[in-house]
Amino acid sequence: xxxxxxxxxxxxxxxxxxxxxxxxxxxxxxxxxxxxxxxxxxxxxxxxxxxxxxxxxxxxxxxxxxxxxxxxxxxxxxxxxxxxxxxxxxxxxxxxxxxxxxxxxxxxxxxxxxxxxxxxxxxxxxxxxxxxxxxxxxxxxxxxxxxxxxxxxxxxxxxxxxxxxxxxxxxxxxxxxxxxxxxxxxxxxxxxxxxxxxxxxxxxxxxxxxxxxxxxxxxxxxxxxxxxxxxxxxxxxxxxxxxxxxxxxxxxxxxxxxxxxxxxxxxxxxxxxxxxxxxxxxxxxxxxxxxxxxxxxxxxxxxxxxxxxxxxxxxxxxxxxxxxxxxxxxxxxxxxxxxxxxxxxxxxxxxxxxxxxxxxxxxxxxxxxxxxxxxxxxxxxxxxxxxxxxxxxxxxxxxxxxxxxxxxxxxxxxxxxxxxx
Amino acid sequence: xxxxxxxxxxxxxxxxxxxxxxxxxxxxxxxxxxxxxxxxxxxxxxxxxxxxxxxxxxxxxxxxxxxxxxxxxxxxxxxxxxxxxxxxxxxxxxxxxxxxxxxxxxxxxxxxxxxxxxxxxxxxxxxxxxxxxxxxxxxxxxxxxxxxxxxxxxxxxxxxxxxxxxxxxxxxxxxxxxxxxxxxxxxxxxxxxxxxxxxxxxxxxxxxxxxxxxxxxxxxxxxxxxxxxxxxxxxxxxxxxxxxxxxxxxxxxxxxxxxxxxxxxxxxxxxxxxxxxxxxxxxxxxxxxxxxxxxxxxxxxxxxxxxxxxxxxxxxxxxx
Numbered sequence: 001x002x003x004x005x006x007x008x009x010x011x012x013x014x015x016x017x018x019x020x021x022x023x024x025x026x027x028x029x030x031x032x033x034x035x036x037x038x039x040x041x042x043x044x045x046x047x048x049x050x051x052x053x054x055x056x057x058x059x060x061x062x063x064x065x066x067x068x069x070x071x072x073x074x075x076x077x078x079x080x081x082x083x084x085x086x087x088x089x090x091x092x093x094x095x096x097x098x099x100x101x102x103x104x105x106x107x108x109x110x111x112x113x114x115x116x117x118x119x120x121x122x123x124x125x126x127x128x129x130x131x132x133x134x135x136x137x138x139x140x141x142x143x144x145x146x147x148x149x150x151x152x153x154x155x156x157x158x159x160x161x162x163x164x165x166x167x168x169x170x171x172x173x174x175x176x177x178x179x180x181x182x183x184x185x186x187x188x189x190x191x192x193x194x195x196x197x198x199x200x201x202x203x204x205x206x207x208x209x210x211x212x213x214x215x216x217x218x219x220x221x222x223x224x225x226x227x228x229x230x231x232x233x234x235x236x237x238x239x240x241x242x243x244x245x246x247x248x249x250x251x252x253x254x255x256x257x258x259x260x261x262x263x264x265x266x267x268x269x270x271x272x273x274x275x276x277x278x279x280x281x282x283x284x285x286x287x288x289x290x291x292x293x294x295x296x297x298x299x300x301x302x303x304x305x306x307x308x309x310x311x312x313x314x315x316x317x318x319x320x321x322x323x324x325x326x327x328x329x330x331x332x333x334x335x336x337x338x339x340x341x342x343x344x345x346x347x348x349x350x351x352x353x354x355x356x357x358x359x360x361x362x363x364x365x366x367x368x369x370x371x372x373x374x375x376x377x378x379x380x381x382x383x384x385x386x387x388x389x390x391x392x393x394x395x396x397x398x399x400x401x402x403x404x405x406x407x408x409x410x411x412x413x414x415x416x417x418x419x420x421x
Numbered sequence: 422x423x424x425x426x427x428x429x430x431x432x433x434x435x436x437x438x439x440x441x442x443x444x445x446x447x448x449x450x451x452x453x454x455x456x457x458x459x460x461x462x463x464x465x466x467x468x469x470x471x472x473x474x475x476x477x478x479x480x481x482x483x484x485x486x487x488x489x490x491x492x493x494x495x496x497x498x499x500x501x502x503x504x505x506x507x508x509x510x511x512x513x514x515x516x517x518x519x520x521x522x523x524x525x526x527x528x529x530x531x532x533x534x535x536x537x538x539x540x541x542x543x544x545x546x547x548x549x550x551x552x553x554x555x556x557x558x559x560x561x562x563x564x565x566x567x568x569x570x571x572x573x574x575x576x577x578x579x580x581x582x583x584x585x586x587x588x589x590x591x592x593x594x595x596x597x598x599x600x601x602x603x604x605x606x607x608x609x610x611x612x613x614x615x616x617x618x619x620x621x622x623x624x625x626x627x628x629x630x631x632x633x634x635x636x637x638x639x640x641x642x643x644x645x646x647x648x649x650x651x652x653x654x655x656x657x658x659x660x661x662x663x664x665x666x667x668x669x670x671x672x673x674x675x676x677x678x679x680x681x682x683x684x685x686x687x688x689x690x691x692x693x694x695x696x697x698x699x700x701x702x703x704x705x706x707x708x709x710x711x712x713x714x715x716x717x718x719x720x721x722x723x724x725x726x727x728x729x730x731x732x733x734x735x736x737x738x739x740x741x
Contacts, residue, residue, distance in 0.1 A: 082684070083702075085702075085703055086701055086702050086703070089486070089701075089703075089705050090701055090705075093486070093487065093488055108486060112485075112486045112487070114486070187575065195595055195684060196684055196685050196686075198685065237596075243573075243574070244573045244592035244595035244596060245572055245573025245574070245592040245593060245594050245595040245596075246572070246573065246574055247568050247572050247574065260574055260575075381703040381704070381705075382703060382704050384703070385698075385702075385703045385704065388685065389687050392685070392686055392687040392688075393687050396595070396596065396597065396686070397597050397598070397687065397688060398598060418485070
């Protein structure tokens with residue numbers, strides 16, 4: 001006879017069992033990964049969100065910095081996958097929102113009261129930051145984030161393949177198409193712009209002599225040169241010289257390292273991995289000008305640290321951000337230079353960064369200084385998506401760029417109306 | 422009174438230690454009912470009914486970056502969604518998807534069931550083999566399809582095989598012209614779900630009386646297509662109807678494979694993916710997303726009712 005069969009489950013037994021289960025459940029919840037637990041400390045608990053970086057050792061580094069902080073127990077949510085933005089935005093609406101998080105400066109975070117004013121943290125060291133980074137984090141004279149790293153993005157190419165094909169670095173977008181055609185073989189595609197092509201939207205606009213928004217925060221991307229740029233990209237897409245549907249996206253150097261392509265759009269963060277795989281067989285150049293009135297362009301990506309204005313202890317979160325991203329210069333240097341290559345936004349750290357002073361990294365810094373375009377805080381996620389949709393519609397799908405841009409204008413116009421009136 | 426006394430006298434005295442057994446049993450049954458169903462009802466309330474009602478409420482508000490809005494805008498979100506060509510286009514995408522996946526899965530799962538049902542040896546083995554993909558996550562399967570079988574480079578499995586015949590590399594997912602992405606999406610879902618529906622058909626096939634086939638044979642029916650057409654198919658009609666209904670609802674709920682296979686495209690977005698990008702993606706427009714979700718829910722209800730009526734689902738034997 002089974003044990004269960006000999007036991008009479010009267011009301012008291014059931015209640016006792018239920019109470020016991022509830023108690024165990026409660027204890028289990030205490031010990032579970034709620035995202036707010038930490039080791040011993042002052043009793044203050046903070047949660048920080050990071051997207052998963054591609055370079056080995058980054059997650060361990062962020063956790064190591066957090067462990068060294070003695071004023072609070074800081075736990076890290078290392079968010080993998082490609083939808084960091086969605087997870088961040090959704091969590092910011094809940095009680096489980098992070099206290100501090102990395103993201104790009106965007107005005108809707110300020111307008112919706114989601115990020116705290118960090119002017120008092122940054123102001124004393126403001127002159128040590130790249131002025132463009134300060135500008136891109138400022139709304140109505142207040143600074144809303146601390147820049148951690150600047151990430152220039154440009155084209156990487158295999159010098160040996162260029163030499164073999166007898167081609168030089170392209171100066172215009174048309175040249176780029178011709179070069180890609182010369183480089184394409186039955187084994188190697190001429191060029192790779194990422195699977196969605198999204199990373200080249202902004203550089204193409206800048207290289208057309210236009211901009212996303214002008215100084216009055218009005219639409220500045222809808223020009224004839226930009227339309228021409230989209231048409232040229234469509235030619236590239238259908239040429240057979242563009243690598244499509246690669247196993248990894250643009251931010252990962254595998255397509256270039258594995259010989260799938262001769263040119264790849266990527267960020268300086270991947271330079272050490274490329275140099276390790278390809279040695280000196282590596283060069284870089286900016287996005288070439290689209291028309292005669294355009295100018296080569298480099299995207300200055302990067303990440304900044306923000307404080308959740310609706311967090312449980314905003315002051316404690318600000319103290320942590322100040323400690324890590326203002327005071328701890330050795331951690332900032334480690335973060336910028338020990339895993340991938342990033343340009344430190346602090347002038348004093350950038351000046352002493354030996355790894356960026358010679359060779360290809362120095363060339364990357366030169367392109368960044370000469371052709372770099374920084375984040376525009378008024379250019380929001382919805383606007384970014386609107387222009388990505390233009391690219392998907394008219395470059396990948398073959399639609400008319402004019403009508404696709406008209407559609408984007410309506411979306412961006414609505415956004416601008418809401419944000420700036 | 423005497424009657425009462427008589428009835429009372431007729432009732433056997435309760436045994437010591439078991440007072441009022443019927444009442445206790447009834448009370449205990451009620452308690453047990455709530456004990457076991459209570460948590461599920463609470464879960465249903467919190468995770469289904471409250472979100473539905475909240476969503477309905479949000480759909481009448483301007484709810485960008487907030488789920489506790491204050492700006493009432495009436496039916497504006499519904500107007501926006503019904504005139505949004507991407508949302509309307511997602512319904513077309515769904516229609517294409519349903520037109521491909523529903524008959525394909527129905528045919529494949531029935532064929533598998535017929536094949537497995539005929540086996541004399543290793544039936545359980547093959548039943549398990551075909552059923553196993555059901556246990557695989559849609560996300561994992563999508564990534565295998567995307568990165569191993571149908572990636573666009575020369576070492577993708579499909580391109581390697583085609584390369585043997587001199588066919589150039591195909592960008593299966595990155596290029597909507599020609600729309601090869603449908604092949605990838607339909608095959609991954611077929612692989613994932615055909616085994617489950619095979620089990621349903623197998624059960625239906627095993628319920629068909631052998632006497633029917635014997636009688637048909639005596640009447641001169643030829644085995645094979647004739648028997649299948651006039652005996653097997655009508656006998657599995659009820660299961661077929663249920664399978665098609667389930668497949669249609671599952672097609673409406675398609676998300677994982679589209680989201681993972683087609684990264685940020687403007688084509689090939691079924692309604693749930695479109696609503697994800699509208700409400701939970703970069704736009705965070707919970708008002709418009711909620712309006713779209715309610716429109717979609719109403720549409721699913723309508724189509725399901727029409728389909729049930731058309732196919733006679735739920736009609737009793739008398740109604741036939």
